[in-house]
Amino acid sequence: MKTMILNKKFYRHKTLRVAKNLIGKYLVREIDGKKLRVKIVETEAYLGKSDKASHAFKNKRTDRTKYLYRCGGTVYIYLIYGIYYCLNIVTSSVYKPHSVFIRAAEPIEGIKEMKQFRKKNINDLKELTNGPSKLCQSLKLDKTFNGKKVYNPDSELVIMSSENVEKNYKINKSPRINIDYAREDKDKKWRFYLSNSEFCSN
DNA sequence: CTTGCGATCGCCT
DNA sequence: GGCGATCGCAAGC
Numbered sequence: 518m519k520t521m522i523l524n525k526k527f528y529r530h531k532t533l534r535v536a537k538n539l540i541g542k543y544l545v546r547e548i549d550g551k552k553l554r555v556k557i558v559e560t561e562a563y564l565g566k567s568d569k570a571s572h573a574f575k576n577k578r579t580d581r582t583k584y585l586y587r588c589g590g591t592v593y594i595y596l597i598y599g600i601y602y603c604l605n606i607v608t609s610s611v612y613k614p615h616s617v618f619i620r621a622a623e624p625i626e627g628i629k630e631m632k633q634f635r636k637k638n639i640n641d642l643k644e645l646t647n648g649p650s651k652l653c654q655s656l657k658l659d660k661t662f663n664g665k666k667v668y669n670p671d672s673e674l675v676i677m678s679s680e681n682v683e684k685n686y687k688i689n690k691s692p693r694i695n696i697d698y699a700r701e702d703k704d705k706k707w708r709f710y711l712s713n714s715e716f717c718s719n
Numbered sequence: 720c721t722t723g724c725g726a727t728c729g730c731c732t
Numbered sequence: 733g734g735c736g737a738t739c740g741c742a743a744g745c
Contacts, residue, residue: 561726581740595740598727598728598737600737603727
């Protein structure tokens, strides 16, 4: 079974389902003729209007969050703490500002380049991509990717299916990380991760 | 215009 | 375990 780009329809489903289905898929970044490839091992679902942790809670729509209102498969990247970027993939239908937050991945290809894009000297492989902003550094992703489509073969960032070994994946769930402000939504088990993967965030 | 703060990380103790 | 970095963003005046 060959790996291929996931089509637009993959993202047009319930966000919790897409968040789980993205585990084990490949995130592929093309830069200067080089291919950087990682395997997604940890995600979180953000359910828009009804989710106190979501940037689009109560359908809040601003210059920053407008990308969440586009079709499934659209990139939403935001700046956090003035210095770091975080990657989301829009899901569900247009007008529902849902997304899947990509928290961690396993480096597969282009590791030399990823090490160069991260600031510090990395010896431990998992330190390249075991956090949402570490991942963005390693893949050199920033706000210029906003609005791009991960199902478009011409994009510099696409998501690809994995081999059929994914049938053997055991996926766990837990509450999402660092959303204490979300009150009654903070304990919802909307975080998914590959069981036994050492490449998950801390 | 002003102000308070964050879906993180790395360094410090 | 704690904390500071650093600035875009959104809310409030």
